[in-house]
Amino acid sequence: MRFKPVPEPPADVETLETVYRALPTRVDDIDDCCAHLVEETPIEDREKAATWLTFLRALELAVEESGSFRRLETDSSGGAADLAALDRDRLGRAFRARVDGADAVCAALEAAVERGSTSPGSQIRQDADEALTVSEVIDTLGDDRAAEGRRSRRNRVDPERVERLLEWAVLLGLAERADDGYRVALTRE
Structure with missing residues (x-):
């Protein structure tokens, strides 16, 4: 659930x-x-x-x-x-497994590390040393929904909710604030 x-x-x-x-x-x-x-x-x-x-x-x-x-x-x-x-x-x-959208938000940060440098034409920075802004995370989530063919007015990503998910990820040690955004936690406390 x-x-x-x-x-x-x-x-x-x-x-x-x-x-x-x-x-x-x-x-x-x-x-x-x-x-x-x-x-x-x-x-x-x-x-x-x-x-x-x-x-x-x-x-x-x-x-x-x-x-x-x-x-x-x-x-x-x-x-x-x-x-x-x-x-x-x-x-x-539990956060990733049971909170709607939490795993996708964390996966967006992880994918930025995995992909390395920015792809031509991409609007999302994908360098492990650079943080993703809330907007960039939303763009990633929007791309995932479009790829799944579920993009609709009802499925639009709520920026405030994404920011709350990112802040909870920071609080729980899954992400960290860096520069003007967020990145996957490089070290766990």
């Missing part, structure tokens, strides 16, 4: 941890998860809290049960462990 909602990325991983830890460990601990997140975290309103809850499900940090949410705490052996849940490598894999 792929999830579409992508909240504004926070400035740091600590904010993600704060939101994660604000989730109850049992669904019946809190009556209104959205209101609870607004009260306990920097999230400003219910709509943003709902987006965060869905996104946390995508990252496999939360699970929905009986119309409510709870924190998902598992390590690779299935035991409880907060640190395993917040592992950036694991979160990066």
Whole structure:
């Protein structure tokens, strides 16, 4: 299953941890998860809290049960462990696999490295030392959709969403900001 909602990325991983830890460990601990997140975290309103809850499900940090949410705490052996849940490598894999468009955005950055120098007539810089701007990533995504024959008004790429995906990729260690754009992360923290 792929999830579409992508909240504004926070400035740091600590904010993600704060939101994660604000989730109850049992669904019946809190009556209104959205209101609870607004009260306990920097999230400003219910709509943003709902987006965060869905996104946390995508990252496999939360699970929905009986119309409510709870924190998902598992390590690779299935035991409880907060640190395993917040592992950036694991979160990066979930982000790419479960957030709609995340893998395509990361693949666009990876393809820029693989292709090397700019092809004649291409409007996309494809040098590993140069970052791709949001517009260049969008052009790559648009090319992919056109090649698949699915280009339509409904399938147009939302620049704000692409930028949020890129910023989440940076936060999760999959990409880095460079110059006036983004490139695949050259080193992992």
